[in-house]
Amino acid sequence: MTTINNETSSLYNDLGLNREENLNNGKKDQLGQSDFLALLTTQLANQDPFDPLDNKEFIAQMAQFSSLSGMEELNTNFNTLATSLTGSQALQASALVGRSVMVPTSVGYLQQGQSIEGRLSLQQSTQDIWAEVKDSSGQVVRRFEIGSYSQGDLDFAWDGLSDNGEAMPEGAYSINVFGRVGGSTEQLGTVIKAQVNSVNLAGSNGQVVLNLTGLGSVNLGDIDEIGL
Secondary structure (H helix, E strand, O other), X not given: OHHHHHHHHHHHHHHOOOOHHHOOOOOOOOOOHHHHHHHHHHHHHOOOOOOOOOHHHHXXXXXXXXXXXXXXXXXXXXXXXXXXXXXXXXXHHHOOOOOEEEEEOOEEEEOOOOOEEEEEEEOOOEEEEEEEEEOOOOOEEEEEEEEEEOOEEEEEEEOOEOOOOOEOOOEEEEEEEEEEEOOEEEEEOEEEEEEXXXXXXXXXXXXXXXXXXXXXXXXXXXXXXXXX
């Protein structure tokens, strides 16, 4: 009986399987490629010579082994490719530092002596387009007319001045644009120009993230256009 127990224990050890007394030894509890091969080899070595392993069963087990090996190799190749693509994307994105991008938003950052530029994409002719500028507290500091235009892209800009002509301090401002479409007034979608301050890989799934001056971060894939 002792001999049988010792042989069983040795078989468990060869297979990398934990017995109850070894559960806390930090060994793995899943079979990998090498474990599967060891299991198959041990099975063949210890089979009953009067009742050998059926050929069909053996072929099925070899097919499982081949599938496991192929999946592990495929996963390794995919991980390598993903790492390579992310690194390449980050390298390309680093060239954007200091450049401007167009972001789908209504918030822009006013720097001293400059203006906030934006763009509208009109889906149809729009009449009486006007913009309302608010500071970070929600106070309206400027309203200005843009005009009436047909379908297409339309650039606009706020010069950084209030309604009474005073230069507004540096900071974030929202610019909401409205227009009359088909007899009713609607808020129009805007993209605002922002400057890229830095780049990192802090996004989910390793996405490249652009940190914009005064406006926080945005995923590289979310920007609408890259400028100078």
